[in-house]
Amino acid sequence: MEARMRVVVGWILLFIALAFRPAFASGDDAMLTVGGNIEHVTDQASHTYRFSKADLLALGTSTIKTSTNWTPVSVWRGPSLQSVLQKVGAHGEVLRVYALDDYEHDVPVSDVQKYGVILAFERNGVPLAPNKFGPLMLVYPRDAEPDALNRASIEARFVWQIYKIVVK
Numbered sequence: 001m002e003a004r005m006r007v008v009v010g011w012i013l014l015f016i017a018l019a020f021r022p023a024f025a026s027g028d029d030a031m032l033t034v035g036g037n038i039e040h041v042t043d044q045a046s047h048t049y050r051f052s053k054a055d056l057l058a059l060g061t062s063t064i065k066t067s068t069n070w071t072p073v074s075v076w077r078g079p080s081l082q083s084v085l086q087k088v089g090a091h092g093e094v095l096r097v098y099a100l101d102d103y104e105h106d107v108p109v110s111d112v113q114k115y116g117v118i119l120a121f122e123r124n125g126v127p128l129a130p131n132k133f134g135p136l137m138l139v140y141p142r143d144a145e146p147d148a149l150n151r152a153s154i155e156a157r158f159v160w161q162i163y164k165i166v167v168k
């Protein structure tokens with residue numbers, strides 16, 4: 001009974017995997033969608049700029065070596081948020097950052113230049129797992145500027161599982 005149950009569950013999981021595979025495989029390879037007050041778009045209808053991972057890599061990447069409140073000292077790598085905002089021609093004061101777990105948080109645009117914030121897709125050379133911090137996580141150089149950055153108001157801006165940013 002036990003073994004037969006496992007086989008049945010196995011078939012059900014396989015069916016689900018196959019049923020959903022085309023939805024994941026076809027078309028939408030966007031890692032990040034940027035909307036709101038932007039000049040340049042890749043999709044007119046939704047007025048958004050969609051970045052695949054290749055698009056993000058093409059912006060060039062930098063690294064920040066820092067601990068966070070929930071990770072030990074690590075090397076985070078990704079495009080600077082500045083380069084993303086430049087690419088879309090962003091105009092605004094505030095970025096509303098959206099995560100897959102329904103968390104959302106406002107980040108002042110002034111942080112972007114001041115701290116050289118990056119949108120990390122990699123930690124210690126390993127892509128961020130989609131169900132953990134990935135696809136993208138906002139990283140500040142916290143260890144380099146502890147007085148300014150090691151505080152609760154900033155911690156909430158270390159948004160992980162980012163998939164969308166709206167410029168306001």
Ligand SMILES: Nc1nc2c(c(=O)[nH]1)N[C@H]1C(S)=C(S)[C@@H](COP(=O)(O)O)O[C@H]1N2
Nearest residue numbers: 070099100101103155156157158159160161
């Ligand atoms: N995607 C996502 N990012 C997030 C959060 C979250 O719940 N989801 N919590 C934020 C807050 S409020 C803080 S303090 C830090 C650390 O969250 P933790 O204390 O739950 O680890 O992550 C920030 N980034």
Ligand SMILES: [Mo]
Nearest residue numbers: 152155156157
């Ligand atoms: Mo928090």
